[in-house]
Amino acid sequence: MGEIYFPSCNFTKASPEAAKRLRAYLKEKMPVAGCCRIDSTSYPAGNTALYFCQACRETLEAKPENQLILENLFVWLDRQEDYPWPDYKGLTVNIQDCWRDREHPEIFQGVRSVLQKLNVRAVELTENRERSFYCGNLHFQPEKPENIALLKRWPDTPLYRLPEDIQKQLMAEQVEKYTCPLTVAYCNRCTAGILLGGGRGVHLMELATGCFAG
Template sequence: MSMIYLPSCKFTSYSPEASKNIKNYLSENYDMQIGGCCRPDHKKLTNRDTVVYICNTCAAFCTEDSSAEKVISLWELLDNDKQFSYPDYGHKKMAIQDCWRVYDNTSQQKAVRRIIRRMNIDIEELDENYDKTNFCGVSLYEPLPKQNGDFAPKRFIENAEDLFLPHTKEEQVALMKEHGAKINANEVICYCTSCINGINLGGKKGRHLLDLMFGLEPK
Protein backbone atom coordinates (compact mmCIF):
# COMPACT_ATOMS: atom_id res chain seq x y z
CA MET A 1 0.00 0.00 0.00
CA SER A 2 1.25 3.49 -0.89
CA MET A 3 0.67 6.74 0.96
CA ILE A 4 0.47 9.69 -1.41
CA TYR A 5 0.36 13.36 -0.44
CA LEU A 6 -1.40 15.75 -2.80
CA PRO A 7 0.25 19.12 -2.07
CA SER A 8 -2.37 21.33 -3.79
CA CYS A 9 -1.39 23.65 -6.60
CA LYS A 10 -3.23 26.56 -4.99
CA PHE A 11 -1.70 26.08 -1.55
CA THR A 12 1.80 25.66 -2.99
CA SER A 13 1.34 28.95 -4.84
CA TYR A 14 -0.06 30.62 -1.71
CA SER A 15 2.66 29.43 0.70
CA PRO A 16 5.65 27.87 -1.10
CA GLU A 17 7.72 27.63 2.08
CA ALA A 18 5.09 25.80 4.12
CA SER A 19 4.38 23.53 1.16
CA LYS A 20 8.07 22.66 0.85
CA ASN A 21 8.37 22.09 4.60
CA ILE A 22 5.45 19.69 4.83
CA LYS A 23 6.51 17.73 1.76
CA ASN A 24 9.95 17.25 3.29
CA TYR A 25 8.45 16.29 6.65
CA LEU A 26 6.11 13.70 5.16
CA SER A 27 8.82 12.23 2.95
CA GLU A 28 11.26 11.90 5.84
CA ASN A 29 8.87 10.71 8.55
CA TYR A 30 6.30 8.70 6.61
CA ASP A 31 8.20 7.66 3.49
CA MET A 32 5.29 9.26 1.69
CA GLN A 33 5.14 9.75 -2.05
CA ILE A 34 4.53 13.33 -3.15
CA GLY A 35 1.97 13.59 -5.91
CA GLY A 36 1.28 16.34 -8.41
CA CYS A 37 -1.88 18.14 -9.48
CA CYS A 38 -4.98 16.27 -8.34
CA ARG A 39 -6.95 17.02 -11.50
CA PRO A 40 -5.05 14.57 -13.73
CA ASP A 41 -3.39 12.53 -10.98
CA HIS A 42 -6.47 11.39 -9.03
CA LYS A 43 -7.35 9.12 -11.95
CA LYS A 44 -4.07 7.23 -11.42
CA LEU A 45 -4.83 6.19 -7.83
CA THR A 46 -5.43 2.52 -7.07
CA ASN A 47 -7.37 0.62 -4.44
CA ARG A 48 -4.09 0.10 -2.58
CA ASP A 49 -3.42 3.83 -2.12
CA THR A 50 -4.06 6.09 0.84
CA VAL A 51 -4.37 9.73 -0.16
CA VAL A 52 -3.46 12.56 2.21
CA TYR A 53 -4.82 15.93 1.11
CA ILE A 54 -4.52 19.55 2.18
CA CYS A 55 -6.96 20.92 -0.41
CA ASN A 56 -10.65 20.24 0.15
CA THR A 57 -11.36 20.17 -3.59
CA CYS A 58 -8.70 17.49 -4.01
CA ALA A 59 -10.53 15.58 -1.28
CA ALA A 60 -13.80 15.70 -3.19
CA PHE A 61 -12.19 14.52 -6.43
CA CYS A 62 -10.39 11.63 -4.75
CA THR A 63 -13.43 10.58 -2.74
CA GLU A 64 -15.88 10.60 -5.63
CA ASP A 65 -13.77 9.94 -8.71
CA SER A 66 -10.78 7.80 -7.77
CA SER A 67 -10.07 4.21 -6.78
CA ALA A 68 -8.12 5.21 -3.64
CA GLU A 69 -8.65 2.89 -0.69
CA LYS A 70 -8.62 5.75 1.84
CA VAL A 71 -8.74 9.55 1.67
CA ILE A 72 -7.76 11.54 4.78
CA SER A 73 -6.83 15.13 5.53
CA LEU A 74 -3.33 16.22 6.44
CA TRP A 75 -4.79 17.48 9.72
CA GLU A 76 -6.06 14.04 10.74
CA LEU A 77 -2.65 12.56 9.98
CA LEU A 78 -0.72 15.19 11.96
CA ASP A 79 -3.21 15.13 14.82
CA ASN A 80 -1.95 11.61 15.56
CA ASP A 81 1.72 12.50 15.00
CA LYS A 82 3.66 12.52 18.28
CA GLN A 83 6.85 13.95 16.72
CA PHE A 84 5.66 17.19 15.15
CA SER A 85 7.00 20.22 17.02
CA TYR A 86 4.41 22.98 17.45
CA PRO A 87 5.11 26.67 18.08
CA ASP A 88 3.51 28.32 21.12
CA TYR A 89 1.29 31.34 20.44
CA GLY A 90 0.77 32.16 24.12
CA HIS A 91 -3.04 31.93 24.20
CA LYS A 92 -3.51 34.39 21.37
CA LYS A 93 -7.17 34.66 20.35
CA MET A 94 -8.00 33.66 16.78
CA ALA A 95 -11.22 32.67 15.08
CA ILE A 96 -11.56 29.41 13.16
CA GLN A 97 -13.25 29.43 9.76
CA ASP A 98 -14.70 26.12 8.62
CA CYS A 99 -14.87 25.48 4.88
CA TRP A 100 -18.09 24.56 3.09
CA ARG A 101 -16.23 22.08 0.88
CA VAL A 102 -15.83 19.79 3.90
CA TYR A 103 -18.83 20.96 5.94
CA ASP A 104 -19.75 17.35 6.72
CA ASN A 105 -16.25 16.10 7.62
CA THR A 106 -16.44 16.21 11.41
CA SER A 107 -13.26 14.17 11.85
CA GLN A 108 -11.23 16.75 9.92
CA GLN A 109 -12.86 19.68 11.72
CA LYS A 110 -12.11 18.22 15.15
CA ALA A 111 -8.52 17.40 14.20
CA VAL A 112 -8.04 21.02 13.10
CA ARG A 113 -9.19 22.27 16.49
CA ARG A 114 -7.00 19.87 18.45
CA ILE A 115 -3.97 21.06 16.47
CA ILE A 116 -4.87 24.70 17.10
CA ARG A 117 -5.11 24.08 20.84
CA ARG A 118 -1.70 22.39 20.85
CA MET A 119 -0.26 25.72 19.69
CA ASN A 120 -1.86 27.49 22.68
CA ILE A 121 -4.26 29.47 20.51
CA ASP A 122 -7.60 30.37 22.07
CA ILE A 123 -10.35 29.65 19.58
CA GLU A 124 -13.26 31.92 18.73
CA GLU A 125 -15.99 29.71 17.31
CA LEU A 126 -18.30 31.28 14.75
CA ASP A 127 -22.04 30.72 14.88
CA GLU A 128 -21.88 29.12 11.43
CA ASN A 129 -19.31 26.44 12.17
CA TYR A 130 -18.91 22.71 11.52
CA ASP A 131 -21.82 21.51 9.36
CA LYS A 132 -23.49 24.93 9.54
CA THR A 133 -20.73 26.63 7.57
CA ASN A 134 -21.63 28.07 4.20
CA PHE A 135 -18.35 29.84 3.50
CA CYS A 136 -15.57 29.36 0.97
CA GLY A 137 -14.63 32.91 0.11
CA VAL A 138 -15.99 34.29 -3.14
CA SER A 139 -15.72 30.88 -4.82
CA LEU A 140 -19.34 30.11 -3.91
CA TYR A 141 -20.43 33.33 -5.63
CA GLU A 142 -18.85 32.46 -8.98
CA PRO A 143 -19.86 29.91 -11.62
CA LEU A 144 -18.79 26.36 -10.81
CA PRO A 145 -15.82 25.17 -12.89
CA LYS A 146 -17.21 22.43 -15.13
CA GLN A 147 -14.47 19.99 -14.19
CA ASN A 148 -15.41 20.24 -10.51
CA GLY A 149 -18.93 19.11 -11.30
CA ASP A 150 -17.67 16.33 -13.54
CA PHE A 151 -15.24 14.93 -10.96
CA ALA A 152 -17.33 15.45 -7.80
CA PRO A 153 -21.01 15.88 -8.67
CA LYS A 154 -22.26 14.99 -5.19
CA ARG A 155 -20.23 17.72 -3.53
CA PHE A 156 -20.44 20.41 -6.16
CA ILE A 157 -23.87 19.87 -7.74
CA GLU A 158 -26.17 17.67 -5.66
CA ASN A 159 -25.12 19.22 -2.32
CA ALA A 160 -24.62 22.75 -3.62
CA GLU A 161 -28.13 24.09 -4.05
CA ASP A 162 -28.19 27.90 -4.37
CA LEU A 163 -24.39 28.04 -4.53
CA PHE A 164 -22.03 28.92 -7.39
CA LEU A 165 -24.37 31.62 -8.64
CA PRO A 166 -22.65 34.52 -10.43
CA HIS A 167 -22.21 37.76 -8.48
CA THR A 168 -20.51 40.99 -9.45
CA LYS A 169 -17.16 41.89 -7.88
CA GLU A 170 -18.91 44.59 -5.87
CA GLU A 171 -21.44 42.08 -4.54
CA GLN A 172 -18.68 39.62 -3.66
CA VAL A 173 -16.76 42.26 -1.69
CA ALA A 174 -19.92 43.29 0.16
CA LEU A 175 -20.66 39.67 1.09
CA MET A 176 -17.12 39.14 2.41
CA LYS A 177 -17.26 42.34 4.46
CA GLU A 178 -20.62 41.29 5.87
CA HIS A 179 -19.09 37.97 6.89
CA GLY A 180 -16.00 39.62 8.39
CA ALA A 181 -18.15 41.91 10.50
CA LYS A 182 -19.51 38.85 12.34
CA ILE A 183 -16.03 37.86 13.56
CA ASN A 184 -14.60 39.45 16.71
CA ALA A 185 -10.98 38.32 16.39
CA ASN A 186 -8.73 40.12 13.94
CA GLU A 187 -6.95 36.92 12.88
CA VAL A 188 -8.88 34.02 11.39
CA ILE A 189 -7.45 30.53 10.94
CA CYS A 190 -8.36 28.82 7.68
CA TYR A 191 -7.46 25.48 6.14
CA CYS A 192 -8.48 26.51 2.62
CA THR A 193 -6.91 29.15 0.38
CA SER A 194 -10.26 30.30 -1.00
CA CYS A 195 -11.45 30.86 2.56
CA ILE A 196 -8.31 32.88 3.34
CA ASN A 197 -8.78 35.08 0.28
CA GLY A 198 -12.37 35.73 1.29
CA ILE A 199 -11.44 36.48 4.90
CA ASN A 200 -8.80 38.97 3.76
CA LEU A 201 -11.25 40.58 1.36
CA GLY A 202 -13.66 40.95 4.27
CA GLY A 203 -11.18 43.00 6.28
CA LYS A 204 -9.74 40.32 8.56
CA LYS A 205 -6.29 38.72 8.58
CA GLY A 206 -6.44 35.16 7.29
CA ARG A 207 -3.88 32.70 8.67
CA HIS A 208 -3.43 29.31 7.07
CA LEU A 209 -3.22 26.54 9.63
CA LEU A 210 -0.08 25.05 8.11
CA ASP A 211 1.67 28.44 8.12
CA LEU A 212 0.89 28.70 11.83
CA MET A 213 2.23 25.21 12.45
CA PHE A 214 5.55 26.17 10.86
CA GLY A 215 5.64 29.61 12.49
CA LEU A 216 5.29 31.42 9.17
CA GLU A 217 3.69 34.81 8.61
CA PRO A 218 1.31 35.22 5.66
CA LYS A 219 2.83 36.65 2.52
Protein backbone atom coordinates (compact mmCIF):
# COMPACT_ATOMS: atom_id res chain seq x y z
CA MET A 1 0.00 0.00 0.00
CA GLY A 2 1.13 3.54 -0.68
CA GLU A 3 0.63 7.11 0.42
CA ILE A 4 -1.32 10.02 -1.01
CA TYR A 5 -0.46 13.58 -0.06
CA PHE A 6 -3.38 15.90 0.69
CA PRO A 7 -2.05 19.48 0.58
CA SER A 8 -3.54 22.21 2.72
CA CYS A 9 -5.30 24.87 0.65
CA ASN A 10 -5.11 27.39 3.50
CA PHE A 11 -1.39 26.81 3.97
CA THR A 12 -0.81 27.11 0.22
CA LYS A 13 -2.52 30.51 0.25
CA ALA A 14 -0.58 31.70 3.30
CA SER A 15 2.82 30.23 2.38
CA PRO A 16 2.98 29.52 -1.37
CA GLU A 17 6.76 29.02 -1.55
CA ALA A 18 6.80 26.54 1.34
CA ALA A 19 3.86 24.68 -0.19
CA LYS A 20 5.69 24.55 -3.54
CA ARG A 21 8.85 23.11 -1.97
CA LEU A 22 6.89 20.53 -0.02
CA ARG A 23 4.95 19.44 -3.08
CA ALA A 24 8.17 19.11 -5.10
CA TYR A 25 9.58 16.71 -2.50
CA LEU A 26 6.43 14.64 -2.08
CA LYS A 27 5.36 14.35 -5.73
CA GLU A 28 8.53 12.32 -6.38
CA LYS A 29 7.27 9.74 -3.90
CA MET A 30 3.47 9.61 -4.20
CA PRO A 31 0.36 11.02 -5.87
CA VAL A 32 -0.71 14.50 -4.79
CA ALA A 33 -4.45 14.84 -4.23
CA GLY A 34 -6.60 17.84 -4.98
CA CYS A 35 -8.49 19.79 -2.35
CA CYS A 36 -9.78 17.33 0.24
CA ARG A 37 -13.26 18.88 0.08
CA ILE A 38 -13.80 18.27 -3.63
CA ASP A 39 -11.35 15.49 -4.57
CA SER A 40 -13.56 12.62 -5.75
CA THR A 41 -10.75 10.24 -6.72
CA SER A 42 -11.35 6.66 -5.59
CA TYR A 43 -8.15 5.70 -3.81
CA PRO A 44 -7.43 2.03 -3.04
CA ALA A 45 -8.53 0.92 0.41
CA GLY A 46 -5.69 0.74 2.90
CA ASN A 47 -3.65 3.53 1.38
CA THR A 48 -2.40 6.25 3.73
CA ALA A 49 -3.60 9.83 3.41
CA LEU A 50 -0.88 12.21 4.56
CA TYR A 51 -2.15 15.55 5.87
CA PHE A 52 -0.83 18.32 8.09
CA CYS A 53 -3.91 20.52 8.28
CA GLN A 54 -6.38 19.73 11.06
CA ALA A 55 -9.29 20.80 8.84
CA CYS A 56 -8.12 18.36 6.15
CA ARG A 57 -8.11 15.57 8.71
CA GLU A 58 -11.65 16.40 9.80
CA THR A 59 -12.83 16.46 6.18
CA LEU A 60 -11.19 13.13 5.37
CA GLU A 61 -12.56 11.54 8.52
CA ALA A 62 -16.04 12.54 7.35
CA LYS A 63 -15.50 10.50 4.16
CA PRO A 64 -15.24 6.93 5.46
CA GLU A 65 -16.00 5.64 1.96
CA ASN A 66 -12.39 6.47 1.07
CA GLN A 67 -11.17 3.76 3.47
CA LEU A 68 -7.90 5.61 3.81
CA ILE A 69 -5.57 5.42 6.78
CA LEU A 70 -4.85 8.94 8.02
CA GLU A 71 -1.39 9.97 9.16
CA ASN A 72 0.00 13.37 10.08
CA LEU A 73 2.66 14.50 7.64
CA PHE A 74 5.07 15.68 10.35
CA VAL A 75 4.95 12.21 11.89
CA TRP A 76 5.67 10.70 8.48
CA LEU A 77 8.45 13.18 7.61
CA ASP A 78 10.12 12.43 10.93
CA ARG A 79 10.79 8.88 9.65
CA GLN A 80 12.21 9.87 6.25
CA GLU A 81 15.96 9.40 6.04
CA ASP A 82 16.30 11.46 2.85
CA TYR A 83 14.45 14.57 3.92
CA PRO A 84 16.75 17.64 3.71
CA TRP A 85 16.21 19.18 7.15
CA PRO A 86 17.40 22.81 7.41
CA ASP A 87 19.59 23.71 10.39
CA TYR A 88 18.35 26.61 12.52
CA LYS A 89 21.39 26.47 14.77
CA GLY A 90 19.71 26.33 18.15
CA LEU A 91 16.88 28.79 17.49
CA THR A 92 14.77 28.98 20.66
CA VAL A 93 10.99 29.17 20.28
CA ASN A 94 7.79 28.62 22.17
CA ILE A 95 5.70 25.78 20.78
CA GLN A 96 1.95 26.24 20.50
CA ASP A 97 0.04 22.98 20.51
CA CYS A 98 -3.34 22.76 18.86
CA TRP A 99 -6.54 21.97 20.76
CA ARG A 100 -7.81 19.97 17.79
CA ASP A 101 -4.93 17.51 18.20
CA ARG A 102 -5.77 16.72 21.83
CA GLU A 103 -6.55 13.09 20.94
CA HIS A 104 -3.45 12.65 18.78
CA PRO A 105 -0.41 12.31 21.06
CA GLU A 106 1.63 11.00 18.14
CA ILE A 107 1.45 14.46 16.60
CA PHE A 108 2.76 16.16 19.74
CA GLN A 109 5.71 13.78 19.77
CA GLY A 110 6.32 13.96 16.03
CA VAL A 111 6.34 17.75 16.00
CA ARG A 112 8.92 17.87 18.79
CA SER A 113 11.10 15.31 17.05
CA VAL A 114 10.96 17.39 13.86
CA LEU A 115 12.00 20.48 15.82
CA GLN A 116 15.01 18.56 17.12
CA LYS A 117 15.96 17.58 13.57
CA LEU A 118 15.72 21.27 12.63
CA ASN A 119 18.05 22.12 15.54
CA VAL A 120 15.30 24.21 17.14
CA ARG A 121 14.94 24.36 20.93
CA ALA A 122 11.27 24.26 21.96
CA VAL A 123 10.20 25.98 25.17
CA GLU A 124 6.99 24.43 26.47
CA LEU A 125 3.91 26.29 27.61
CA THR A 126 2.08 25.19 30.74
CA GLU A 127 -0.95 24.39 28.60
CA ASN A 128 0.87 22.08 26.23
CA ARG A 129 0.08 18.86 24.37
CA GLU A 130 -3.40 17.57 25.32
CA ARG A 131 -3.77 20.40 27.85
CA SER A 132 -3.87 23.03 25.12
CA PHE A 133 -7.21 24.78 24.67
CA TYR A 134 -6.05 26.98 21.81
CA CYS A 135 -6.85 26.87 18.12
CA GLY A 136 -6.75 30.50 17.07
CA ASN A 137 -10.15 32.02 16.47
CA LEU A 138 -11.74 28.58 16.34
CA HIS A 139 -11.29 27.67 20.00
CA PHE A 140 -10.01 29.67 22.97
CA GLN A 141 -10.84 29.73 26.67
CA PRO A 142 -9.97 33.12 28.15
CA GLU A 143 -8.85 33.48 31.75
CA LYS A 144 -8.88 37.26 32.04
CA PRO A 145 -12.12 38.40 33.70
CA GLU A 146 -12.65 41.14 31.12
CA ASN A 147 -12.38 38.66 28.27
CA ILE A 148 -14.66 36.15 29.95
CA ALA A 149 -17.20 38.94 30.40
CA LEU A 150 -16.71 39.97 26.79
CA LEU A 151 -17.61 36.53 25.46
CA LYS A 152 -20.73 36.39 27.63
CA ARG A 153 -22.02 39.28 25.54
CA TRP A 154 -21.79 37.07 22.45
CA PRO A 155 -23.43 33.77 23.50
CA ASP A 156 -23.43 30.90 21.01
CA THR A 157 -21.34 32.92 18.54
CA PRO A 158 -18.25 31.26 17.01
CA LEU A 159 -15.08 33.19 17.73
CA TYR A 160 -14.35 33.68 14.04
CA ARG A 161 -17.68 35.48 13.62
CA LEU A 162 -16.92 38.04 16.30
CA PRO A 163 -15.80 41.55 15.30
CA GLU A 164 -12.10 41.57 14.43
CA ASP A 165 -11.19 43.92 17.28
CA ILE A 166 -12.66 41.45 19.77
CA GLN A 167 -10.82 38.56 18.15
CA LYS A 168 -7.59 40.55 18.43
CA GLN A 169 -8.18 41.18 22.12
CA LEU A 170 -8.75 37.49 22.79
CA MET A 171 -5.77 36.36 20.74
CA ALA A 172 -3.58 38.93 22.50
CA GLU A 173 -4.30 37.17 25.80
CA GLN A 174 -2.77 34.00 24.42
CA VAL A 175 0.22 35.86 23.00
CA GLU A 176 0.98 37.26 26.47
CA LYS A 177 1.82 33.71 27.58
CA TYR A 178 4.77 33.39 25.21
CA THR A 179 8.24 33.87 26.65
CA CYS A 180 10.27 33.65 23.42
CA PRO A 181 10.45 36.19 20.58
CA LEU A 182 9.09 33.56 18.17
CA THR A 183 6.32 30.97 18.52
CA VAL A 184 6.03 27.91 16.29
CA ALA A 185 2.63 26.40 15.56
CA TYR A 186 1.67 23.56 13.25
CA CYS A 187 -1.94 24.57 12.65
CA ASN A 188 -3.11 27.22 10.19
CA ARG A 189 -5.63 28.70 12.61
CA CYS A 190 -3.18 28.70 15.51
CA THR A 191 -0.59 30.51 13.40
CA ALA A 192 -3.10 33.07 12.16
CA GLY A 193 -4.36 33.62 15.71
CA ILE A 194 -0.86 34.32 17.01
CA LEU A 195 -0.33 36.91 14.29
CA LEU A 196 -3.75 38.44 14.87
CA GLY A 197 -2.95 38.80 18.57
CA GLY A 198 0.21 40.75 17.79
CA GLY A 199 2.63 37.88 18.29
CA ARG A 200 5.45 36.72 16.06
CA GLY A 201 4.48 33.29 14.85
CA VAL A 202 5.52 30.87 12.14
CA HIS A 203 4.06 27.62 10.88
CA LEU A 204 6.32 24.63 11.44
CA MET A 205 6.10 23.72 7.75
CA GLU A 206 7.73 27.06 6.92
CA LEU A 207 10.69 25.96 9.03
CA ALA A 208 10.71 22.41 7.69
CA THR A 209 10.88 23.61 4.07
CA GLY A 210 13.61 26.16 4.74
CA CYS A 211 11.35 29.12 4.02
CA PHE A 212 11.85 30.87 7.35
CA ALA A 213 14.40 33.65 7.06
CA GLY A 214 14.64 34.42 10.79
